Amino acid sequence: MMFLKSQKVDTGIEIGPKKVLYNLLVNHMKEINPYSFERDLSELIRMTDTLPKWEQRDLGNKLQSDKDFLSACITMAVSSRNQNWDKDEFSTGVIEPIIGMKQRYDELHGERGMLSKGEKNEIIDRLKSILAVKGLSDQMIHIIIAKFDSHSN
Numbered sequence: 001m002m003f004l005k006s007q008k009v010d011t012g013i014e015i016g017p018k019k020v021l022y023n024l025l026v027n028h029m030k031e032i033n034p035y036s037f038e039r040d041l042s043e044l045i046r047m048t049d050t051l052p053k054w055e056q057r058d059l060g061n062k063l064q065s066d067k068d069f070l071s072a073c074i075t076m077a078v079s080s081r082n083q084n085w086d087k088d089e090f091s092t093g094v095i096e097p098i099i100g101m102k103q104r105y106d107e108l109h110g111e112r113g114m115l116s117k118g119e120k121n122e123i124i125d126r127l128k129s130i131l132a133v134k135g136l137s138d139q140m141i142h143i144i145i146a147k148f149d150s151h152s153n
Helices: 002-006 020-028 041-048 062-079 087-111 117-133 138-152
Strands: 011-014 033-036
Touching (some): 011 020, 062 117, 087 117, 117 138
16 A cells, blocks of 8 residues: 555556455545446546546657557456356457467567557457457447557557
8 A cells, every 4th residue: 555655646446346455545545546346337437538548658669669558458358357257268269369469469579570550450359359258348348448549540
């Protein structure tokens, strides 16, 4: 909690099914606004209109931005809540695409390459598919993908 404070975090969003982080923030960190993903979904949707789109970071070269973009897509694919317990469907629709994204990430590092606009759109489509297989609602997928679409154009 002290690390969050030292980093000047002002908003905490509990993504899991329980409210551990939410309760810690309410009870111990009054300066951080807590939200529960499940309880405050409509408020979070409203907030997304005021948050900046995924922006290309000015790190001096295109490689870093593309790696950051792909890393963020992989992170979202891995960390989103799964509601699909069909092993075969999960393996084919989630695990294999994430492995492919990770392989492309490693290639970017090794060859100092860049992602084309077409590749970025493919990655976004792959992320949409992963989120759908994991059982996220169309509304939630739309909110998540909106953060990445501006970077792919």
